[in-house]
Amino acid sequence: MPPFPQRKKRLLVTALALAVPSAVVALTMQPSQAATVPVAGGVYQLASGASGKCVDVTAASTANSALLIQVACNGTTTSQQWKAQGSAPANLTNVNSTRCIDVPSSSTVSGTQLQQYGCGDGTKNNQLWTFTASAGVPGKYLVKNVATGLCVSDKDGSTAGNNPIVEETCSDIARMQWSFNYVSGPTTSPPTSTPRLPCDSYAGGGTPCVAAHSTVRALYAAYNGNLYQVRRASDGTTKNITPLAAGGVANAALQDSFCSGTTCLISIIYDQSGKGNHLYQAPPGHFTGPASGGYDNLADATKAPTTVGGHKAYGVYVEPGVGYRNNKTTGIATGDNPEGMYDIIDGTHYNGGCCFDYGNAETNGEDNGNGTMEAIYFGNTTKWGSGAGDGPWVLADMENGVYGGSKAQDNTNDPTLTHRYLTAMIKGKPHNFAIRAGNAQGGTVSTYYDGVRPTESVLDPAVSGYDPMRKEGAIILGTGGDNSIKGAGTFYEGAMTSGYPTAAAENEVQANIVAAGYR
Numbered sequence: 001m002p003p004f005p006q007r008k009k010r011l012l013v014t015a016l017a018l019a020v021p022s023a024v025v026a027l028t029m030q031p032s033q034a035a036t037v038p039v040a041g042g043v044y045q046l047a048s049g050a051s052g053k054c055v056d057v058t059a060a061s062t063a064n065s066a067l068l069i070q071v072a073c074n075g076t077t078t079s080q081q082w083k084a085q086g087s088a089p090a091n092l093t094n095v096n097s098t099r100c101i102d103v104p105s106s107s108t109v110s111g112t113q114l115q116q117y118g119c120g121d122g123t124k125n126n127q128l129w130t131f132t133a134s135a136g137v138p139g140k141y142l143v144k145n146v147a148t149g150l151c152v153s154d155k156d157g158s159t160a161g162n163n164p165i166v167e168e169t170c171s172d173i174a175r176m177q178w179s180f181n182y183v184s185g186p187t188t189s190p191p192t193s194t195p196r197l198p199c200d201s202y203a204g205g206g207t208p209c210v211a212a213h214s215t216v217r218a219l220y221a222a223y224n225g226n227l228y229q230v231r232r233a234s235d236g237t238t239k240n241i242t243p244l245a246a247g248g249v250a251n252a253a254l255q256d257s258f259c260s261g262t263t264c265l266i267s268i269i270y271d272q273s274g275k276g277n278h279l280y281q282a283p284p285g286h287f288t289g290p291a292s293g294g295y296d297n298l299a300d301a302t303k304a305p306t307t308v309g310g311h312k313a314y315g316v317y318v319e320p321g322v323g324y325r326n327n328k329t330t331g332i333a334t335g336d337n338p339e340g341m342y343d344i345i346d347g348t349h350y351n352g353g354c355c356f357d358y359g360n361a362e363t364n365g366e367d368n369g370n371g372t373m374e375a376i377y378f379g380n381t382t383k384w385g386s387g388a389g390d391g392p393w394v395l396a397d398m399e400n401g402v403y404g405g406s407k408a409q410d411n412t413n414d415p416t417l418t419h420r421y422l423t424a425m426i427k428g429k430p431h432n433f434a435i436r437a438g439n440a441q442g443g444t445v446s447t448y449y450d451g452v453r454p455t456e457s458v459l460d461p462a463v464s465g466y467d468p469m470r471k472e473g474a475i476i477l478g479t480g481g482d483n484s485i486k487g488a489g490t491f492y493e494g495a496m497t498s499g500y501p502t503a504a505a506e507n508e509v510q511a512n513i514v515a516a517g518y519r
Contacts, residue, residue, distance in 0.1 A: 042185040049177030050157035062097040068114045068165035089128035100127040113164045123443030140177035195512040205505030207497040210331035212272035214493035216313040221247040234262035249311040265298035282323035285365020285483030296323030309517040315492040323479035336468035340427035340501035343494030347422035350392040353486025361481035363474045370465030373481040377402040387414030394424040394437045401458035414448045421518040429500040
């Protein structure tokens, strides 16, 4: 910056007014700039709390894979200006190159130097960032990557020019404390309305929930009843866990207090729809479970901790042998009647066993033939069907096969998905079914199949049996329809509808899931 005495005086006044060390201000702020809260559409310089220098692109390159460094801040240099695209998690897009801050190959290795790369559709997890206010220094933020869970850092806290900008294990220390110094654009977030909760969205679209299950939160704005029940090992007593408020997150403190000093199992997952379709310990079916009487095991109540909207909660951790079921339901689709369903699951917890399912199944725990169930499957089996790549995939379990298309292994459009929090959706109607999925922490859901029912069985390619469907209307979680108990996964929430949901309703459900703030 050229030496303008009048500008230096104004900088000094600004520094005194903000009670920020003048050495830092001189490096990071133009007269019109101040450290601020990042908002969607705003353009900022990112200044290191350790060095006072700003994130820049090497040689102001506009190319993919150009590495990020720190240099002395200059408010007019566009390669130092970053636009927050979307609400957190957000992309940080370089004004000069229009490329996004990117973690190369989604590397989880601490110390990996960050780069810029084409932003695509803006939903790549390795380009999405959350902003957490520093607990120690007002006006500074930790910038954390959604894919890796690591934070942007001035390597080693160096004050040297051209020092690499890297990702590191997050810590609220100077080299990971960033000022968002305002350059242009909005200074406050535009007013937004929070999307309706999932079952309110489905109802608004004319396809009400007939089952709604979550150990994490209410799925209706007005729901303040029981979410789930835990049973403690020390004396066998039980405790119902409710939301913190109507429409809110589970009161995990109730569980923590009740289970203190002992262990607890999730004994019931309550149905919030009012239909009474609660999920209980699965009874024996064609396959027997490992618990007494051939029942399946119950899930450990503490194995799947999470936070939603900043509040602690617990999911349902399914390991082989764990299963929940209700064979006597009300309102669940039977025969070839239309229905839809979604769940939020952990895309990093899976296996190739049969079957981590949620949805419609046989009422007697037996394999009653093709088309007698319709459920969301997640895993990387190749015996019963597959998608593109090595998996895991979101597939439709319709008995004797898990399908990503009209044949068990024919849908190369059904991709491998490993989002930490994954939205999975299946819906079916006469002659047709669809698969949609997406990142539960950001972006929209994509349609990976929408077409005819399977035209062949995995067991016998000469046999179909999926059109018409012969759904029976039981509900399962964590097992196959015949009580196959070799699957693994983590379930946070899910619901089933009466009728075939519209894409608009599903999109609104996804918007609410993102707004809920799974972390």
